[in-house]
Amino acid sequence: MNMATNTAETIGDNHQTVGTPFVDNAKLSMRNVNVFYGEKQAIFDVGMDIGTNEVMAMIGPSGCGKSTFLRCLNRMNDTIEGCRVEGDLNLEGEDIYGAKLDVVPLRARVGIVFQKPNPFPKSIYDNIAYGPRIHGLVSKRTELDEIVETSLQKAGLWNEVKDRLDAPGTGLSGGQQQRLCIARTIAVSPEVILMDEPCSALDPIATAKIEELIAELSENYTIAIVTHSMQQAARVSNRTAYFHLGKLIEVNETEKVFTNPDHQLTEAYITGRFG
Ligand SMILES: Nc1ncnc2c1ncn2[C@@H]1O[C@H](COP(=O)(O)OP(=O)(O)OP(=O)(O)O)[C@@H](O)[C@H]1O
Ligand SMILES: [Mg+2]
Numbered sequence: 001m002n003m004a005t006n007t008a009e010t011i012g013d014n015h016q017t018v019g020t021p022f023v024d025n026a027k028l029s030m031r032n033v034n035v036f037y038g039e040k041q042a043i044f045d046v047g048m049d050i051g052t053n054e055v056m057a058m059i060g061p062s063g064c065g066k067s068t069f070l071r072c073l074n075r076m077n078d079t080i081e082g083c084r085v086e087g088d089l090n091l092e093g094e095d096i097y098g099a100k101l102d103v104v105p106l107r108a109r110v111g112i113v114f115q116k117p118n119p120f121p122k123s124i125y126d127n128i129a130y131g132p133r134i135h136g137l138v139s140k141r142t143e144l145d146e147i148v149e150t151s152l153q154k155a156g157l158w159n160e161v162k163d164r165l166d167a168p169g170t171g172l173s174g175g176q177q178q179r180l181c182i183a184r185t186i187a188v189s190p191e192v193i194l195m196d197e198p199c200s201a202l203d204p205i206a207t208a209k210i211e212e213l214i215a216e217l218s219e220n221y222t223i224a225i226v227t228h229s230m231q232q233a234a235r236v237s238n239r240t241a242y243f244h245l246g247k248l249i250e251v252n253e254t255e256k257v258f259t260n261p262d263h264q265l266t267e268a269y270i271t272g273r274f275g
Contacts, residue, residue: 018262019252020239021048026090027192027222028073028110033087035068035077042068046087046248048241050192055214055223057233057254060243061269066226069243070194072096073224074110075103091192108135111185115197117177119169119184124161127169127180128152131188147187155183156213175206182213193217195225199232211236230270234258242266 026049035043043065050056058066068077075096077083089096091110108131119127128148131137138144148165152158157179161172169180178198185193195214199207214223214236227233233240233254240257242250242265250263261267 015044015247015249017047017248017251019250019256021241021248021251023049023051023054025052026050027052027054027092028224029088029090029093030072031088033069033072033085033089035065035072035086036084037080038082042246043072044246048248048251050222050224051238053218053220053222054239055218055225055237057237057240058224058226058243059228059230059233059240059269060249062228064243065246066243067196070112070196070224070226073192073194074107074112076107076112078103105135108188109190110192110194111188111190112194112196113178113181113185113198115200117174117181117201119172119177119180121168121170123166124152124169124172124180125165127184128187131184135188137188151183151187152180154186154217155179156209156216157183173206175202175209178202178206178210179213182210182217186217190221192222192224195223197226197228200228207232230258242269244269 028050031047033043033046034041046069058070060066071077072085072089077085085097095101096106120130125148128151129144132144132147138147149158152161157176160176169177172180199210202210211232214225217223225236237254239251240254241248242257244265250257250261250266252262257266258270261270
């Protein structure tokens with residue numbers, strides 16, 4: 001699409017996402033997604049795929065709907081009074097909003113990590129063991145011990161906490177708490193990990209650790225990450241989705257989005273003209 005002509009139609013009612021929003025090996029597949037808070041519409045006709053073992057970054061100005069869209073993917077919006085989601089959302093061909101679908105196992109398959117680390121007021125061990133216990137994934141203490149250890153190892157936290165598993169999770173540093181929350185998500189063997197600004201409360205060293213972790217995790221998991229840091233999106237993701245006022249403007253290979261975007265709104269955002 002020509003850059004000079006696309007603004008009006010893409011931000012108008014008949015807007016169309018430019019770039020490559022769809023892939024062949026979709027893990028998550030969304031079509032015609034509209035989200036409302038009461039009367040107010042927050043997401044407008046969004047369609048995109050997230051590929052298996054892909055890291056998808058979601059960027060855009062504050063209030064453009066990134067968190068709202070992310071929460072659709074594991075039905076976290078169900079917990080928000082007055083929020084209504086329309087459209088087709090599928091996890092490997094299964095309707096995420098289907099009548100038969102149970103949200104508890106869905107949220108184990110599609111885990112979420114929030115901006116502010118939110119460990120349970122329990123020991124480090126019990127933070128990780130909680131999910132496997134309630135999902136009935138283990139019967140023996142030795143199995144549980146193993147899940148706790150491997151989850152903490154995958155989250156890059158094991159060496160820092162192995163001698164104090166009985167200490168409260170809330171006593172860890174912010175960066176450690178965030179890795180604890182990632183370990184807790186991993187403990188129930190998810191297929192997809194959603195992250196909503198997971199580093200925004202962290203210092204650069206803790207942020208670098210989480211970014212390394214994202215790169216490792218992407219070998220086995222599909223990841224969608226909302227971030228305000230364009231450097232972070234550039235470092236960790238395969239494709240980047242640019243949202244603007246509830247509309248999905250562009251999806252492209254991350255390098256393309258940050259060097260030669262197809263849409264002038266994306267260009268305006270990445271060059272800092274608004275945001
Ligand atoms: N619980 C809610 N009730 C009513 N409106 C909401 C609610 N949550 C979000 N909104 C509205 O929906 C729109 C999208 O908000 P959302 O939080 O998804 O944006 P965002 O892109 O994640 O922004 P930020 O970068 O600031 O986190 C905004 O207009 C916001 O005011
Ligand atoms: Mg948000």
